[in-house]
Amino acid sequence: MSNERKNLTTSWGAPVGDNQNSITAGSRGPTLIQDVHLLEKLAHFNRERVPERVVHAKGAGAHGYFEVTNDVTKYTKANFLSDVGKRTPMFVRFSTVAGENGSADTVRDPRGFALKFYTEEGNYDLVGNNTPVFFIRDAIKFPDFIHTQKRHPQTHLKNPDAVWDFWSLSPESLHQVTILMSDRGIPATFRHMHGFGSHTFKWTNAEGDGVWIKYHFKTEQGIQNLAPELAAKIAGENPDYHTEDLFNAIEKGDFPAWKMYVQIMPLEDADTYRFDPFDVTKVWSQKDYPLIEVGRMVLNRNPENYFAEVEQATFSPGTLVPGVDVSPDKMLQGRLFAYHDAHRYRVGANHQALPINRPKNEVHTYQRDGQMRFDNNGGGSVYYEPNSYGGPSESAENKQAAFPVQGVADSVSYDHIDHYTQPGDLYRLQSEEERARLVQNYVEAMAPVTKDEIKLRQIAHLYKADPEFGQRVAQGLGLQVPQHV
Template sequence: MTEAYVSVQDEAKTTGPLTTESGAPVADNQNSETAGIGGPVLVQDQLLLEKLAHFNRERIPERVVHARGAGAYGTFTVTADVTKYTRAKFLAEIGKETEVFLRFSTVAGNLGAPDAVRDPRGFSLKFYTEEGNYDLVGNNTPVFFIKDAIKFPDFIHTQKRDPYTGSQEADNVWDFWGLSPEATHQVTWLFGDRGIPASYRHMNGYGSHTFQWSNEAGQAFWVKYHFKTDQGIENLTADEANKLAGEDPDSHQRDLREAIERGEFPTWTVQVQIMPVEDAANYRFNPFDLTKVWPHEDYPPIEFGKLELNRNPENIFAEVEQSIFSPAHFVPGIGPSPDKMLQGRLFAYADAHRYRVGINADHLPVNRPHATEARSYGRDGYLYDGRHGRSKNYEPNSFGGPVQTDRPLWQASAVSGVTGDHVAPSHAEDNDFVQAGNLYRLMSEAEKERLIANLAGFIAKVSRDDIAERAIDNFRKADEDYGKRLEAAVQALRG
């Protein structure tokens, strides 16, 4: 927590009279001012108007996705030397600690939705490094439903409320997934046992995308992040989740907060898969395809850190709801890859927060750098706090303002060819079904039975046979047994 935020907290706890927002003492906070006893309320009662006006504006637009969330502060500690791969200073030496803020979330639900639902979980981590904030915006799954950001609005529209019925519709969900076979891998994850984590503490996190690390010599590597829970994986069955969602909609938020209050600080072992840049062109899968993983036998995960959450936010709105994360927030030695989903998110996340919180959202205590100072020429806008004083608002200038370093944060990547709406390059084993089939065949018989039951229960709600049949066919293409069992289960439910 920054000194500025602590000072505000301390001031709020001091004794003294109740005041208006402008600091004037309040004489009566129980009765509004009227024209005589029992008369109409007077417009000159500015305390009443101030309170009502503020109350009307206490909420900001909720996130379109990941609206339902919880967060906590903690530390990231380096446990292994990775300096031959990256020059990022917060990873420069074993034992180095960096303050972090982690926001967990569900994807599709609104702000008031229950926690215990079948949905991916957001795993958004802000590192307050001495070179600026580094945001790693991931999920609790290593893959995603689509591979190109141009499809993201359409995908989310299928998960949200139908414009006519006002409800999520199985027809919309399975129509899109059936027509987007690339989703088969993630859908298999989502409807398997890990689709409903028992708590935020008992699930893994993943950067999901491929990112670039580069070292002091300018050598670049492609990397994937893994955060393995030290509490162990624990999940809920569909029946357990339905019961919990009705009894305690805040189950996951409550579990995280109370565990930290008890001093049972959750931890994750942090790993990275590292691919030399020269391997990417001929790797058996497209390494920048978000619907694919890198099998561990190809690139074994390397442990390099420990993440611990040890402090709850003091104010949920100020620190969780107003927290912002953008995958475009890099630091020297870390950068993007050609992953088309990541490329879209580099713009979309920051732009969403400019709309939702405001152009100066980065100035809020939870979002501003904690281990360094932001020095830019950005000025003014909604809720600007005047922090730059009289300093110049242009560059170059001869008044001693900040200047560029002439050293890019990440290494340049070679590109060739003509511009156009290109399909992503296909590698030797690339198709939309191979990894979904591999995942299915790794499951135990009991896991397969639960997966089939979860999928069948949802597909059976589809009103059109062609949508249901197309959806089932994608799973059949992943594994013949998978599709056969699912078809039988759906038919049994549909009569």
């Protein structure tokens, strides 16, 4: 570091003469409003925290790269997947879901798995979790679901009644809740968990042919989880345990890595598959659609500044590149709006221009103005389209791929859908030791619920998934499986 003296300045670059004493009327005050340096310091300090994320508030991030290891160009024209060996820089943010910014890392909660690829055709965001499914399949239920994970408006305490009341009234949540209550509900570190795009997406190749796909990221460090007792102990002793682990691993050169795979479904199979392939509460059997290797993600550089890079990073499943399209997944469709809108509220209308979010290639838009516009705002160039002045124009070859839609416009219920087969399969796939821990985690999580009606409703769902599953949880709670199940 240079020993050359640097003058402290104001935010507008003027040198500061005294940073220890405010300007007052005499030695005892009062303070004068003319002390603009004092006013600027206080005003900026009051605004040093952008609003935290409503969900995924607590997180850690790192830089890295993605390297293609298998030729998938027959499925997608995405430029960053165009050549084996091609590397694309990335930024990744891991997070918990429900807690506030200061909450503990080792709670039982899904983990966010948000990836930003800085491709030559613009940024591509893949915003998933460490689970292949989610609690709900329709975005209209998302605000209510998240409310149940937050604090009671009167007591300001977490509310198990709300959590289990919602889940027991939303049987589509059973698959995700069962994963959450399993050993994988508390990963040992961010490095020791898989990641998933969760939703179904569409890949389109250069000829315009498409396939439905699901993303899987398999950790090369191996799956490791924490026992609840150890997780609780760590939460009290080091609530930033996962954040610290990720930083230290990268700092010492132990770079975490994941292999990316996709499942590929022909478009026509969507009409005949035994589960709705666009239902994010369901998985596709890997026996039906095996994993195909695509590439490898490596994280090899820590952020220089947490706020600038991790807190201000914005991700959206609507940040797409040519060759990657969306599907009719109802939860995904809602997220396409909600995530970008959250960033406009939290960080600002020009969040995409911040260094951590800015694409590596040049941006040509007709968007102008807005808070915190810190580039040249388009200068004097043409600011509308269509125009006769040679301004940027659309490229038809990069339109999203078309797909047919049909039916009556309606708010369609899905009460008739099978919510039980896959959670039951998940229970039966586990060893007896894993089942015992799963049942115990369910029992401990549901025990604080004050209404037996809520417990019995959830037990009925478990019984429908697997009778033994429901009976064991009922026994643990000192209840009987409802007779009408």
